[in-house]
Amino acid sequence: MKKRLYIELENCIGCRSCLAACTQCGGHEERNRNYVYDVNPLVNRQTMPLMCLHCVNPACARSCPAQAIQIHETGAVLSALVEKCIGCQNCTIACPYGIPKFDTEQNLMYKCDLCIDRTKDGIPPMCASVCPTNTLQWLTEVEIEAKQKQFNLDNGKWVTSMPYLENETNVKVNLPGILQGVTKLF
Amino acid sequence: MESKNVNSLDNAFASKFAKSMFLAVLGLIILTFIGTRMFTHVDLNLYGYMVGTIVFLGGFFYRFIAWGERPPTKIIIKKGIKLLFRKSTPKTSVEHLATYRFIWNRGIYRWTQHFLIGWGCLLSCMVTFPLVFSWMYFTMTENGYYTIVLFGMNIMTVPAEGLIAQLSYNALNISALMVITGVCMALYRRLKNMQARADQKFMYDFLPLIMLIFISVTGLALTFSNVFLHGWGHYAMSLIHQYSVIVTLIYLPFGKLAHIPFRPLSVFAKNYREHYGEQSMKACKVCGTEFVSTEQSNDVIQVLGVNEIEFKKEQFHLAELCLPCRRKYRIAQFSGFPTHEVKVKEANQNAKG
Numbered sequence: 306m307k308k309r310l311y312i313e314l315e316n317c318i319g320c321r322s323c324l325a326a327c328t329q330c331g332g333h334e335e336r337n338r339n340y341v342y343d344v345n346p347l348v349n350r351q352t353m354p355l356m357c358l359h360c361v362n363p364a365c366a367r368s369c370p371a372q373a374i375q376i377h378e379t380g381a382v383l384s385a386l387v388e389k390c391i392g393c394q395n396c397t398i399a400c401p402y403g404i405p406k407f408d409t410e411q412n413l414m415y416k417c418d419l420c421i422d423r424t425k426d427g428i429p430p431m432c433a434s435v436c437p438t439n440t441l442q443w444l445t446e447v448e449i450e451a452k453q454k455q456f457n458l459d460n461g462k463w464v465t466s467m468p469y470l471e472n473e474t475n476v477k478v479n480l481p482g483i484l485q486g487v488t489k490l491f
Numbered sequence: 492m493e494s495k496n497v498n499s500l501d502n503a504f505a506s507k508f509a510k511s512m513f514l515a516v517l518g519l520i521i522l523t524f525i526g527t528r529m530f531t532h533v534d535l536n537l538y539g540y541m542v543g544t545i546v547f548l549g550g551f552f553y554r555f556i557a558w559g560e561r562p563p564t565k566i567i568i569k570k571g572i573k574l575l576f577r578k579s580t581p582k583t584s585v586e587h588l589a590t591y592r593f594i595w596n597r598g599i600y601r602w603t604q605h606f607l608i609g610w611g612c613l614l615s616c617m618v619t620f621p622l623v624f625s626w627m628y629f630t631m632t633e634n635g636y637y638t639i640v641l642f643g644m645n646i647m648t649v650p651a652e653g654l655i656a657q658l659s660y661n662a663l664n665i666s667a668l669m670v671i672t673g674v675c676m677a678l679y680r681r682l683k684n685m686q687a688r689a690d691q692k693f694m695y696d697f698l699p700l701i702m703l704i705f706i707s708v709t710g711l712a713l714t715f716s717n718v719f720l721h722g723w724g725h726y727a728m729s730l731i732h733q734y735s736v737i738v739t740l741i742y743l744p745f746g747k748l749a750h751i752p753f754r755p756l757s758v759f760a761k762n763y764r765e766h767y768g769e770q771s772m773k774a775c776k777v778c779g780t781e782f783v784s785t786e787q788s789n790d791v792i793q794v795l796g797v798n799e800i801e802f803k804k805e806q807f808h809l810a811e812l813c814l815p816c817r818r819k820y821r822i823a824q825f826s827g828f829p830t831h832e833v834k835v836k837e838a839n840q841n842a843k844g
Contacts, residue, residue, distance in 0.1 A: 324842035328843070331688065331690070332686055332687075335843070337626065341836060341838075342818060342819055342830065343731075343840075344820060345828050345832075347833060355818055355821060355822060364800050364802070366795050367794065367798040367800060369563060370564040370567040371753070371756065372561070373566075383690075389753075391701075391756045391757035391760045392760055392761065394783070395563055395794070398788060402821050403812070403815070403817030408596075410593070411593050411594075411596045412593035413597070418690070421585060421690060424688055458802040467603060470821075471809070481827075483826065483827060484826075
């Protein structure tokens with residue numbers, strides 16, 4: 306059963322477990338590849354995670370002159386192949402979300418690969434497996450569809466929604482209903 | 492689009508591939524004609540390698556012309572060639588292609604294995620190809636002295652038992668030992684290191700190593716057969732060795748080893764970033780930080796356009812924001828609150844592993 310990473314943004318409490326877990330994934334060389342941001346840092350404590358959304362038509366891979374960014378059969382957009390990456394940093398400029406990180410010393414880009422050694426076998430990625438608040442979940446298509454139905458109200462509004470962002474992504478992001486001035490009921 | 496001259500030499504060929512292949516083979520023939528003193532010193536014992544090299548060229552051009560047609564690759568090749576004569580090019584080339592400084596920064600163990608494999612292979616290529624096409628050979632006019640002939644010219648005469656002669660005879664033995672050591676280190680790392688084990692694939696990561704070690708061992712076996720077995724099994728082993736070299740050569744442009752001919756692009760990339768960075772830097776449309784050269788920013792936007800990816804917003808293209816601002820802008824799209832407009836530096840995003 307194909308599963309996807311599914312993000313319910315407003316559940317995030319800013320514990321940064323996902324960052325710590327990311328460092329422990331095999332192949333990540335103990336460096337995290339995801340982010341947690343304060344939404345309004347001077348006013349409140351709301352945070353939201355930001356990770357690679359694994360675009361169906363990834364700008365990073367399209368802009369790579371070396372074909373170092375490969376797309377896995379599961380749809381995951383992989384980190385740069387170490388022997389191919391020539392260090393031009395096109396990908397960091399192209400990515401609409403600012404995800405790829407670059408190591409100048411090693412002349413190498415690295416980005417979220419959705420923990421491909423885990424997810425290719427259906428095991429959730431490190432971030433989703435440790436998230437204590439269900440911000441990051443690992444769900445089947447059916448479960449994601451159920452989520453979508455659950456959050457649509459009868460009056461044509463939604464408490465959360467899952468539109469495309471810049472383009473179609475393999476990770477599904479559930480935007481908080483606060484955008485429509487409604488509060489999500491837990 | 493640049494206008495093409497109708498009388499251009501390019502029009503003589505059906506395709507870029509045809510032209511490259513024709514010029515490469517022609518070049519080989521001319522070099523060999525000169526090197527062999529008008530085909531009088533051809534070592535036909537090695538003709539198998541000759542055929543293998545031609546087939547390799549076919550695959551090589553097919554692979555790299557197709558790859559060079561990709562829009563981002565085209566840009567970096569075109570501008571890289573234009574910037575080839577920068578003052579920093581020799582230093583960058585040595586660091587990227589000869590001493591592998593960036594691999595040193597990934598780990599001394601990895602650097603050692605890569606240095607041994609890389610220079611072992613380069614050394615053996617520098618010996619093998621001149622021998623195959625007879626660009627280099629040895630003659631003995633006076634007893635006990637070898638004359639080294641390079642491209643038809645007598646380079647030097649050395650005593651047959653001297654140091655230079657010994658190094659020449661054993662160059663391939665030395666390179667074989669380098670490659671075997673390096674490959675063993677690489678295999679050990681791939682079997683033991685959990686970081687490497689996580690995302691390696693047998694066919695992609697192990698197969699080239701196995702092919703290299705097979706070539707090296709069969710090559711050393713030839714020496715072993717000569718020195719210790721009075722040539723027993725030399726004929727069969729030389730064929731095995733020859734086939735293994737040819738298969739690896741033909742496979743080279745298509746697998747992990749493709750990074751060998753392709754790696755000089757990293758020098759192009761460095762020059763590209765340095766040169767246009769000195770000319771003018773792009774300031775982030777939100778915070779004003781200079782984060783990339785204007786040229787590269789425009790190139791990336793153009794390349795994305797070719798791929799029908801358009802990240803145009805009302806006030807800016809997303810590629811015009813520095814990375815932290817682009818991430819904050821995304822959070823703003825998630826929450827509805829303009830996070831990127833709050834003048835606060837992003838919190839530390841690096842967890843300690």
